[in-house]
Amino acid sequence: MSNSSNWYKLVPSETELVQGDFLDNFPVIKYSGSHEDGTYEAEVIEYDMVVMTQSCDLNKIRLKNTYDKFVILCPRSSYKYVRDEYDWDYLRKGFLVRAHLLDKCEIENQQFDYQVVELDQIFSVPYSSVRKIADQNDRVRLVSPYREHLSQAFAIQFMRVGLPADLPKEKPED
Numbered sequence: 437m438s439n440s441s442n443w444y445k446l447v448p449s450e451t452e453l454v455q456g457d458f459l460d461n462f463p464v465i466k467y468s469g470s471h472e473d474g475t476y477e478a479e480v481i482e483y484d485m486v487v488m489t490q491s492c493d494l495n496k497i498r499l500k501n502t503y504d505k506f507v508i509l510c511p512r513s514s515y516k517y518v519r520d521e522y523d524w525d526y527l528r529k530g531f532l533v534r535a536h537l538l539d540k541c542e543i544e545n546q547q548f549d550y551q552v553v554e555l556d557q558i559f560s561v562p563y564s565s566v567r568k569i570a571d572q573n574d575r576v577r578l579v580s581p582y583r584e585h586l587s588q589a590f591a592i593q594f595m596r597v598g599l600p601a602d603l604p605k606e607k608p609e610d
Contacts, residue, residue, distance in 0.1 A: 443539045444541050445579055446543050446576060446577070448574050449575065453563075455487055455494070455587060456486065456582075457570065458512070458576040458577070459575065460484045461483075462483055464482075464559050465479070466480075483511035484512050485509040485559070486510055486578070486586070490587070503563045506560040506563065507560070507563050507566045510553050510590070512551045512552060513552050514549040514552075515549055515551065516550075533593055535554060536555055538553060548576075
């Protein structure tokens with residue numbers, strides 16, 4: 437990993453949302469079961485999130501005042517909490533499709549350890565709700581080209597193509 441000061445910047449709470457913004461302690465509803473009478477069991481769980489919706493799409497929502505549109509968020513965890521689930525080298529090299537590794541942050545009063553973004557856990561939340569939470573505190577923002585690298589990893593999570601027949605493992609003879 438490189439110097440983490442190159443990966444992030446701190447932005448004021450009122451700054452417009454962009455892809456790569458971090459939202460800490462973001463509450464989401466997790467459904468845990470249902471009953472025969474049609475009722476559901478659910479609880480509110482807080483995750484540290486990263487905004488995954490493309491910045492241009494967030495800007496369209498803002499400019500058109502369509503605040504009922506949804507924002508895609510993915511949870512992120514400190515590597516030390518998920519190290520048993522992920523091999524460091526596989527994460528570091530980008531070999532895992534469902535997770536992406538981000539550098540630690542050393543911005544004063546915003547420090548955190550290496551982060552693993554869970555690309556296979558997706559939350560879709562109304563823009564207005566995301567904006568209300570984002571407006572509460574200044575936030576860390578992943579900057580270019582690291583933001584685009586995360587975006588590419590997210591895209592790969594969905595764009596995998598399985599071919600019906602693989603190419604041969606053996607190199608052809610001349």
